Amino acid sequence: MSPQKGKRVVLVLRSEPSPQERQKEDYRLKELKLLATSAGYTVARTFTQVRHWDRRYQIGYGKVRDIAEYIADEHVDKVIFYNRLSTLQLFNLSKLLGTDTMDRFHLILEIFAKRAKTRVAKLQVELASLSYELPKAREKVALSKRREHPGFMGFGNYEDSYEQDIRRRMAKLREELARYAAKQHERRTRDTRKGLLRVALCGYTNAGKSTLLNALAGGEYAVAANQLFTTLSPTTRKVKVGRRKVLITDTVGFIEDLPHFMIEAFRSTFSEIYEADLVLLVVDASEDASSIRRKLATSHATLFEDIADAPIITVFNKMDRVEEFDPHAFRELAPNPVMVSAKEGAGLDELREAIDRMLPRWREHMVELPMCPSSMSRLSMLYERGVVEEARFDDSIKIRFRACDEVASKIRKVGHG
Numbered sequence: 412m413s414p415q416k417g418k419r420v421v422l423v424l425r426s427e428p429s430p431q432e433r434q435k436e437d438y439r440l441k442e443l444k445l446l447a448t449s450a451g452y453t454v455a456r457t458f459t460q461v462r463h464w465d466r467r468y469q470i471g472y473g474k475v476r477d478i479a480e481y482i483a484d485e486h487v488d489k490v491i492f493y494n495r496l497s498t499l500q501l502f503n504l505s506k507l508l509g510t511d512t513m514d515r516f517h518l519i520l521e522i523f524a525k526r527a528k529t530r531v532a533k534l535q536v537e538l539a540s541l542s543y544e545l546p547k548a549r550e551k552v553a554l555s556k557r558r559e560h561p562g563f564m565g566f567g568n569y570e571d572s573y574e575q576d577i578r579r580r581m582a583k584l585r586e587e588l589a590r591y592a593a594k595q596h597e598r599r600t601r602d603t604r605k606g607l608l609r610v611a612l613c614g615y616t617n618a619g620k621s622t623l624l625n626a627l628a629g630g631e632y633a634v635a636a637n638q639l640f641t642t643l644s645p646t647t648r649k650v651k652v653g654r655r656k657v658l659i660t661d662t663v664g665f666i667e668d669l670p671h672f673m674i675e676a677f678r679s680t681f682s683e684i685y686e687a688d689l690v691l692l693v694v695d696a697s698e699d700a701s702s703i704r705r706k707l708a709t710s711h712a713t714l715f716e717d718i719a720d721a722p723i724i725t726v727f728n729k730m731d732r733v734e735e736f737d738p739h740a741f742r743e744l745a746p747n748p749v750m751v752s753a754k755e756g757a758g759l760d761e762l763r764e765a766i767d768r769m770l771p772r773w774r775e776h777m778v779e780l781p782m783c784p785s786s787m788s789r790l791s792m793l794y795e796r797g798v799v800e801e802a803r804f805d806d807s808i809k810i811r812f813r814a815c816d817e818v819a820s821k822i823r824k825v826g827h828g
Contacts, residue, residue, distance in 0.1 A: 418488040419455040420447055421478060425470050425494050426461050443493045450522050455487055469500050479508050491518055498550040516543055516670060522640050529644045531591055538584040539676035541577050548574040592679045599686055606796035606818040608657045608770050611687035615706040616640050616664025618693040619728040623753040624661040640664060645683045653767035654798045665713045689770050690723045697732035703744055722769045724749060731755045773813040778822050780808040789822055
């Protein structure tokens with residue numbers, strides 16, 4: 412499924428004839444180019460058309476002929492459509508163009524497959540791929556039975572079991588991912604009992620989330636690169652914020668028009684956001700205002716209906732690339748944003764302060780422990796999992812501290828308070 416570097420491709424975008432759709436044309440084409448280059452392709456040319464959807468080809472027959480003529484004169488390995496293609500359209504286009512044809516969703520899956528390194532990531536990519544294939548399965552079988560398109564896409568003779576095979580495999584994948592999700596939940600529960608709060612980094616793909624995690628954690632823990640979908644598997648690091656430690660997790664990026672089946676396939680990864688105590692929505696501040704608004708809207712629409720009560724801090728990253736800084740313009744885009752440059756390390760102290768301020772507050776507790784080795788062990792644990800405001804040593808140890816209720820309860824088991 413992974414592409415060979417340097418393959419030449421033609422990109423195609425059809426826009427509906429409405430002012431709203433026409434405004435998105437340049438943005439969508441730019442993003443399709445980024446996806447293609449991130450997959451290792453070289454873009455030879457782009458074709459666009461404004462018209463209503465065509466059942467046979469997605470675009471008009473005349474435009475298909477124009478693309479075919481270009482391909483006949485130039486070496487082109489593949490044609491990639493921004494628009495989602497039906498099985499019939501894929502067959503008709505491949506036949507007329509004489510080369511492999513795919514749509515944007517297939518391209519995204521191709522990138523996911525290339526980036527997936529862990530077993531869980533590979534399982535999620537396979538589930539997303541099968542979810543993409545399932546609606547096409549019945550149509551492929553019907554076409555084959557009518558003998559209209561035998562052997563289409565290299566599957567050979569189709570049988571009725573094709574769709575059922577896909578469904579059975581999807582069920583097994585969901586079962587395995589559910590077991591992984593259960594283990595994730597158990598781990599988060601243990602972290603909560605230890606007094607560790609969770610912060611999730613999320614946002615549009617290539618906003619600099621991985622670079623920000625590395626900057627906050629003080630090391631090269633997450634792979635950071637100037638390409639789309641660098642991160643597929645969550646990376647978590649413990650970071651000191653104020654006087655307490657938190658777990659910060661880098662997550663997979665969002666993209667416009669991401670189909671629901673992809674979100675569902677990666678639900679175990681997105682659960683790092685769903686169950687976080689605080690969400691950092693990372694935005695590329697170097698882009699124009701309209702692009703920022705569009706990506707913010709995509710981020711909110713993609714996931715935030717699943718977030719319960721977790722507060723959100725909008726983090727404008729890549730401020731080192733902003734030529735003219737207007738704080739009022741940024742505040743119009745998001746309430747109370749924090750401006751940083753993860754690459755340069757600028758604004759990180761302000762971000763840590765904002766994280767500490769927005770995280771759930773710990774209640775203050777008082778406890779008196781007997782002077783014994785067990786108490787010293789509890790005090791050491793308290794320094795690790797809470798904030799010790801005061802500790803007095805006499806015949807006993809009197810401690811004033813802040814911590815979550817679970818940690819406070821453990822301390823009280825050997826003391827009074």
